[in-house]
Amino acid sequence: MSSENIQAALPSLEIDQKVARQIEDFELPEKLGFGQVMAPVMYRARFREGVWQSSELLPYGPISIDPAAKVLHYSQEIFEGLKAYRYSNGTVALFRPLENWCRFNRSAERMCMPAIPEAIFMEGVSAVSAFMADHIPTSPGQSLYLRPFMIGVDADLGLAASVNNDFYIIASPSEAYQQGSFKVVIERRDCRAAQGGTGSVKVGGNYAAALAAGRRVHSAGYDQSLWLDPSEHRYIEELSGMNVFALINGVLHTPELSGSILPGITRDSVMNLAKQVGLTVVERRIDIDDLLATIESGDCTEVFACGTAAVITPVSVLADANGTRYELGDQNPIASQLHTLLTGIQEGRHDDVFGWNWPIEDMFSFDKGASTYSGKA
Numbered sequence: 001m002s003s004e005n006i007q008a009a010l011p012s013l014e015i016d017q018k019v020a021r022q023i024e025d026f027e028l029p030e031k032l033g034f035g036q037v038m039a040p041v042m043y044r045a046r047f048r049e050g051v052w053q054s055s056e057l058l059p060y061g062p063i064s065i066d067p068a069a070k071v072l073h074y075s076q077e078i079f080e081g082l083k084a085y086r087y088s089n090g091t092v093a094l095f096r097p098l099e100n101w102c103r104f105n106r107s108a109e110r111m112c113m114p115a116i117p118e119a120i121f122m123e124g125v126s127a128v129s130a131f132m133a134d135h136i137p138t139s140p141g142q143s144l145y146l147r148p149f150m151i152g153v154d155a156d157l158g159l160a161a162s163v164n165n166d167f168y169i170i171a172s173p174s175e176a177y178q179q180g181s182f183k184v185v186i187e188r189r190d191c192r193a194a195q196g197g198t199g200s201v202k203v204g205g206n207y208a209a210a211l212a213a214g215r216r217v218h219s220a221g222y223d224q225s226l227w228l229d230p231s232e233h234r235y236i237e238e239l240s241g242m243n244v245f246a247l248i249n250g251v252l253h254t255p256e257l258s259g260s261i262l263p264g265i266t267r268d269s270v271m272n273l274a275k276q277v278g279l280t281v282v283e284r285r286i287d288i289d290d291l292l293a294t295i296e297s298g299d300c301t302e303v304f305a306c307g308t309a310a311v312i313t314p315v316s317v318l319a320d321a322n323g324t325r326y327e328l329g330d331q332n333p334i335a336s337q338l339h340t341l342l343t344g345i346q347e348g349r350h351d352d353v354f355g356w357n358w359p360i361e362d363m364f365s366f367d368k369g370a371s372t373y374s375g376k377a
């Protein structure tokens with residue numbers, strides 16, 4: 001898709017002249033990792049005194065921010081993570097972007113920030129994906145990871161919501177987050193999010209609060225913390241950036257949304273796919289000690305994590321604080337079946353029976369000459 005086509009489809013988007021050149025000069029490195037290589041372009045829309053200003057596509061680079069900005073002192077920040085895939089026929093499609101838009105606005109409401117109009121969110125994710133189309137990697141598990149975020153920029157130290165906010169979208173051509181399986185430690189001490197807190201939305205502070213546990217986990221040679229509920233430290237919640245499932249006696253169990261768990265879009269997709277292949281899915285409170293007992297007895301045969309970044313990744317070991325290790329083995333037929341189904345849809349190889357994929361060409365509505373995204377037919 002040429003820069004002229006994108007500009008014709010999105011006439012209200014101000015495209016910096018340096019963008020086309022930056023994209024032309026960009027080369028995908030051989031080794032990508034996850035979130036390590038940044039796309040040379042970014043999207044910005046500013047909210048000033050109650051009004052969204054015109055949006056811009058800019059070369060990727062440092063942003064200037066006042067040292068007194070609210071985000072730097074009171075963490076008024078929200079974000080999202082979604083992926084664009086390039087199919088073998090060249091089509092570029094986003095996976096369930098409206099779900100991310102809705103969740104972004106739930107985060108905005110919780111953090112006292114302005115809702116972002118659908119047209120701006122969709123224009124931004126489509127424009128960045130369209131400009132990067134030729135640089136979206138296409139091997140299995142690879143995609144363009146998009147990171148929309150919003151920050152409060154009012155420059156005073158008063159403890160109050162920022163009136164002015166900046167919305168950005170940056171992107172990263174990436175591989176899946178984890179190759180292989182996760183070794184997980186049950187976090188019996190800290191908690192990630194409290195009832196009535198911000199765990200059910202996507203705000204930067206949640207992740208900062210998880211860093212100390214993450215460091216302990218890594219220094220012990222493990223990959224992830226498994227968070228328990230904040231009041232009793234008894235029921236499993238999620239990993240720091242993923243939801244969790246357990247296969248017990250052939251039934252798929254996942255923690256019910258407790259108010260402190262992020263409602264993952266992949267979690268929802270997995271539940272739909274599991275039901276489609278005839279599995280029973282149960283959302284309930286899962287007592288960690290019961291789960292460990294079912295692993296020991298052999299009733300629980302698989303535990304896996306899921307999220308946009310990790311897709312579906314098996315858990316091979318659950319370690320308790322007292323050092324006991326519960327091994328799950330490396331046979332994960334259900335996780336692997338669900339992974340095949342999910343990535344088959346995401347990467348355009350299988351029929352998209354759920355209507356989850358959003359080809360960006362459709363969103364630009366070139367035929368209609370629409371100036372902004374106007375909704376999927």
Ligand SMILES: Cc1ncc(COP(=O)(O)O)c(C=O)c1O
Pocket residue numbers: 081238239240241242243262263264265266267306307308309
């Ligand atoms: C805390 C947390 N839980 C779960 C998820 C999985 O959500 P999704 O599947 O929408 O990526 C994420 C990632 O966004 C997360 O940060």
